[in-house]
Amino acid sequence: MRVQLADPPAFTPWYDHELATALARAGADVELATSRFRFGELPAPDGYRRTERFYPLSSRLFARSRLRLPLKGVEHVNVMRALALARPDVLHLQWLAVPQADVHLRFRAPSVFTAHDLLPRRTASRRDLWRRILARFDRIVVHSERGRDMLADLGVDARVIPHPVYPSAASRNDDGATLLALGVIRPYKGLPDAIAATRRLPDARLLVAGDAAMSLDGLRDADRVEWRLGYLPLSELDRALSEATVAVFPYRAELDQSGALLQALGAGVPAVVYDVGGLSEPVRAYGAGRVVPAGDVDALTEAVRELLGDANALAAARAGAERARAELTWDAAAHSHLDLYRELR
Numbered sequence: 224m225r226v227q228l229a230d231p232p233a234f235t236p237w238y239d240h241e242l243a244t245a246l247a248r249a250g251a252d253v254e255l256a257t258s259r260f261r262f263g264e265l266p267a268p269d270g271y272r273r274t275e276r277f278y279p280l281s282s283r284l285f286a287r288s289r290l291r292l293p294l295k296g297v298e299h300v301n302v303m304r305a306l307a308l309a310r311p312d313v314l315h316l317q318w319l320a321v322p323q324a325d326v327h328l329r330f331r332a333p334s335v336f337t338a339h340d341l342l343p344r345r346t347a348s349r350r351d352l353w354r355r356i357l358a359r360f361d362r363i364v365v366h367s368e369r370g371r372d373m374l375a376d377l378g379v380d381a382r383v384i385p386h387p388v389y390p391s392a393a394s395r396n397d398d399g400a401t402l403l404a405l406g407v408i409r410p411y412k413g414l415p416d417a418i419a420a421t422r423r424l425p426d427a428r429l430l431v432a433g434d435a436a437m438s439l440d441g442l443r444d445a446d447r448v449e450w451r452l453g454y455l456p457l458s459e460l461d462r463a464l465s466e467a468t469v470a471v472f473p474y475r476a477e478l479d480q481s482g483a484l485l486q487a488l489g490a491g492v493p494a495v496v497y498d499v500g501g502l503s504e505p506v507r508a509y510g511a512g513r514v515v516p517a518g519d520v521d522a523l524t525e526a527v528r529e530l531l532g533d534a535n536a537l538a539a540a541r542a543g544a545e546r547a548r549a550e551l552t553w554d555a556a557a558h559s560h561l562d563l564y565r566e567l568r
Contacts, residue, residue, distance in 0.1 A: 224564060225252045227311040227332075231277040231302045232320040233260045235339060237389065238482060239317060243271040245557035254311070258282040262434060262454040277302050299324060306330065313564040319356065322349075326356050333567035335560075336360040338381065340478045341373050341500070350377060361567050364560075366480035367501020384559045385505070386480040388489030388551045393464035395491070400427045400531055403467035403492065406483030408435045408452075413473035413497065418445045420471065420524040427531060429471075432463040433483075464490035468537070469512070469530050472496040473523055488547040493540030495526045505551065510543035 226246055230239045236257070243255045247270030255268070258277040275282075281295035299321050306314065307329050314332040317339065319325040336357065354377045357363055363381040365371050374381045404417045414431065421429040428447040434454045443450065451463060470487035476499040484502060487494050493512035496502040503514040513530065515522035530537045 224313065225311040226313050226315060226564065227254045227256055227309055228315050228317065229256045229306060230317040231258060232318055233258045234318045235482065236260045236265050240266055241389065241553045242556065244269040245553035246560065247271040248554065249557045249561055251561065263456065276305065296321065303328060313567055322352060322356060326352060328359050334360045335362045335364060335563065337364040338370065338374065338479060341370055354378060362563055367504045369501050370479040382563055384556055385551055386485050387553045387556045388548050389486045391461055391464055391486065391490035393461045393490035396465040397468040399468055401466055401468045402427055402429045402527060403463060403470040403487065404429060404431045405463065405470055405487060406433045408433050408437055410437050411475040411477045413475060414442060416473035416520050416523060417471045418442060418448060419520050420527055421447055423524045424528060430463060430466060464492055467492045469527055470494045471527065472502055474499050474502060476500060476517065488544045491541060491544045491548060493530065493544045495523060505547050509547040510539060511547050512540045512543065
């Protein structure tokens with residue numbers, strides 16, 4: 224089966240790489256069509272082909288500056304044309320970069336779309352727009368039951384394929400009191416809540432590891448917070464995960480699942496998460512930490528306090544993270560995707 228995975232803006236390059244590798248391992252002929260990733264080095268393709276054909280200029284200019292957006296908009300015309308003309312056995316699109324234009328997409332190939340962010344924040348209020356966009360595809364994939372329910376409210380029937388964990392070479396090297404806030408730092412990630420919880424736990428420290436995509440004014444002077452900023456190479460990511468006792472994800476509702484959460488679980492690190500999107504599902508299913516009400520800093524603090532202060536509770540949560548690592552594999556996800564693709568042939 225010839226499968227073209229398409230992530231034109233390269234929003235989730237590590238996810239793309241792992242899925243493409245697993246699909247190829249399962250016997251598919253896979254091309255990943257994407258653009259240059261602007262923030263770091265990626266692993267070489269393993270069994271699949273990667274072509275960086277999209278946004279040739281805007282992906283190389285301006286970094287995170289909004290100055291690139293007009294140029295990206297012009298280049299997007301060629302993205303739409305390439306997707307419309309593609310003729311693999313299955314075209315599997317991971318991200319839509321310009322929804323207002325992408326509502327006009329037409330495909331010659333059977334098409335699948337993964338709704339990583341169920342209704343992206345810039346256009347979330349335009350529910351009719353997203354209803355029309357999603358209707359363009361033959362199948363829709365989400366990562367959680369909650370995601371499926373949310374799209375069902377739009378009249379969209381989605382298939383749940385859980386987000387796998389990311390493999391990790393991290394080892395247990397924590398001090399028993401280190402919280403980890405992992406991943407690109409954006410407003411919806413709730414970093415102030417993580418800092419507030421740390422401030423209430425006098426024996427804890429917080430390690431913030433990730434690239435800042437927002438202003439950190441007023442946060443950098445917090446006590447007992449270590450900052451490792453920038454797009455971290457894999458070795459530094461594994462070092463941060465090795466030093467973490469518990470990872471915290473005090474997110475606001477915006478996405479279906481968190482790649483950073485799956486990185487933590489893939490390293491055997493338990494998590495405390497706000498009950499938003501699909502974050503709670505792997506944590507509850509595997510007993511891999513604690514789920515607390517969204518926005519409740521008191522509950523976040525008490526959940527972390529329990530795990531740091533009760534050796535048995537921490538051991539049980541770590542065992543849950545290990546179960547998630549053993550079961551939420553890329554090979555399992557690849558086979559689920561291939562089953563879905565076969566329905567379209």
